[in-house]
Amino acid sequence: MTTVVNQPAAGGAAQQAAGLPRLLPAAPEDLRAHLARYGPAPYRNQSGALIADIEASGLAGRGGAAFPVHRKLAAVARAGVRQGRTVVVANGAESEPASRKDELLLQLAPNLVLDGLQLTAEAVGAAEAHLYLHYAPGPQILRALAERAARGLDRIAVTITQAPPRFLAGQETAVLNRLGGGPALPTFQPPRVSERGLGGAPTLVQNVETLAHLALIARYGPRWFRAVGTATEPGSMLTTIYRPDGKAHVREAAIGTPLRTLLGDGAGVQAWLVGGYHGTWLPVPDTAGFTLDNASLGRSGAAAGAGVLAALPSGRCGLTEAARVTRYLAAESAGQCGPCLNGLPRIAAALAELAGSGHRRQTLDDLKRWSGPQNLVEGRGACHHPDGTVRFVRSALAVFEPEISRHARGICSATDRGPFLPLPPGMPTREEDWT
Ligand SMILES: Cc1cc2nc3c(=O)[nH]c(=O)nc-3n(C[C@H](O)[C@H](O)[C@H](O)COP(=O)(O)O)c2cc1C
Numbered sequence: 001m002t003t004v005v006n007q008p009a010a011g012g013a014a015q016q017a018a019g020l021p022r023l024l025p026a027a028p029e030d031l032r033a034h035l036a037r038y039g040p041a042p043y044r045n046q047s048g049a050l051i052a053d054i055e056a057s058g059l060a061g062r063g064g065a066a067f068p069v070h071r072k073l074a075a076v077a078r079a080g081v082r083q084g085r086t087v088v089v090a091n092g093a094e095s096e097p098a099s100r101k102d103e104l105l106l107q108l109a110p111n112l113v114l115d116g117l118q119l120t121a122e123a124v125g126a127a128e129a130h131l132y133l134h135y136a137p138g139p140q141i142l143r144a145l146a147e148r149a150a151r152g153l154d155r156i157a158v159t160i161t162q163a164p165p166r167f168l169a170g171q172e173t174a175v176l177n178r179l180g181g182g183p184a185l186p187t188f189q190p191p192r193v194s195e196r197g198l199g200g201a202p203t204l205v206q207n208v209e210t211l212a213h214l215a216l217i218a219r220y221g222p223r224w225f226r227a228v229g230t231a232t233e234p235g236s237m238l239t240t241i242y243r244p245d246g247k248a249h250v251r252e253a254a255i256g257t258p259l260r261t262l263l264g265d266g267a268g269v270q271a272w273l274v275g276g277y278h279g280t281w282l283p284v285p286d287t288a289g290f291t292l293d294n295a296s297l298g299r300s301g302a303a304a305g306a307g308v309l310a311a312l313p314s315g316r317c318g319l320t321e322a323a324r325v326t327r328y329l330a331a332e333s334a335g336q337c338g339p340c341l342n343g344l345p346r347i348a349a350a351l352a353e354l355a356g357s358g359h360r361r362q363t364l365d366d367l368k369r370w371s372g373p374q375n376l377v378e379g380r381g382a383c384h385h386p387d388g389t390v391r392f393v394r395s396a397l398a399v400f401e402p403e404i405s406r407h408a409r410g411i412c413s414a415t416d417r418g419p420f421l422p423l424p425p426g427m428p429t430r431e432e433d434w435t
């Protein structure tokens with residue numbers, strides 16, 4: 001069972017001096033409280049005027065890929081001039097089962113996200129805006145939309161669509177397929193959605209957290225945004241943190257914060273998972289000096305992704321955890337592309353065999369080959385699902401190698417065999433239940 005808390009910055013004199021948290025108030029803020037704190041959305045009354053500020057701020061997307069936001073804004077604005085219309089989409093699908101940050105942000109600060117959506121619509125000249133949500137819209141978001149409509153604050157109407165509870169539902173082409181009335185499945189690019197997206201219109205898809213940061217940059221400027229973070233990766237990001245107690249804590253952290261500050265000093269922990277289920281296992285204590293930024297994490301092939309961080313306690317079997325998550329990821333494949341359709345179930349079954357006892361030597365060799373540098377899965381799908389899954393498996397094989405050897409001899413070092421990493425409700429929790 002996990003709980004979600006908006007944890008104030010721990011040990012955080014430095015964080016508090018930097019003005020964190022920036023995005024998360026302690027309790028849900030209605031429009032009155034939002035306007036009292038921030039004032040109305042600072043429209044520029046000129047398409048494109050915000051883009052230079054966003055470029056100077058260095059804001060990158062918070063949905064997982066850390067793509068520079070100004071480049072997407074500029075591409076959609078340019079394509080819109082040629083095609084005469086554009087669309088903006090706030091992506092709140094939060095399809096990663098371990099992530100809780102977008103849900104919490106939408107509960108606590110819905111008006112910040114909606115300001116960001118309206119401001120991007122102005123920047124790219126959009127007349128159509130969508131909010132795509134994992135859950136049925138909660139009371140906070142419905143109230144925010146109603147209050148804004150009553151005050152005439154929004155320049156364009158916002159259509160809400162609910163995502164199906166599937167891992168791929170938040171991938172941007174899947175989002176657009178769903179908004180267009182079809183199944184939430186990815187499609188091959190190009191054309192990029194910034195060129196031809198919803199209904200053929202150039203479309204901007206941004207994560208809801210990205211939009212909230214953008215709404216603050218529009219008010220306070222790039223220098224303010226850069227007051228925290230690193231020179232190359234400025235600002236803060238929302239993280240969902242699992243400490244050994246297994247509970248989810250959502251916390252806004254400056255980019256560049258030591259992982260130890262977020263995950264603890266590593267005592268009683270065997271490995272950190274960084275970047276969620278498309279992320280990377282890191283051995284502890286070897287990587288204990290790492291910080292929450294892609295420059296630091298990239299040294300071990302990891303990335304911050306959408307900010308899911310987990311500290312796996314020593315008493316759990318990392319191999320079993322990795323096998324369970326990989327089963328889930330394989331089952332979530334949209335089954336449209338050969339390498340993903342055929343490759344992921346085989347990889348998942350092989351990892352499950354290693355997590356049993358007394359695997360065949362050939363299974364380990366196959367798995368190393370299937371997830372190694374020249375594998376036949378990565379880069380071959382319509383979306384990055386196979387790439388992320390293979391990255392997760394590759395790091396598990398490296399970090400849990402001693403456990404693989406133990407399992408080969410019929411020994412598992414776990415003292416607690418309950419599941420640690422969360423999967424969606426209804427998913428099997430034991431290996432036997434997948435078959
Ligand atoms: C399998 C998969 C699932 C994804 N799920 C989400 C999601 O739930 N929410 C999200 O914002 N982005 C998700 N993304 C990333 C989106 O495709 C897209 O890059 C993002 O919404 C863009 O917003 P950003 O640039 O503000 O991060 C996913 C990507 C992949 C490959």
Ligand code: SF4
Binds near residue numbers: 186
């Ligand atoms: S790569 Fe896999 S998950 Fe992505 S679209 Fe193709 S089959 Fe579906």
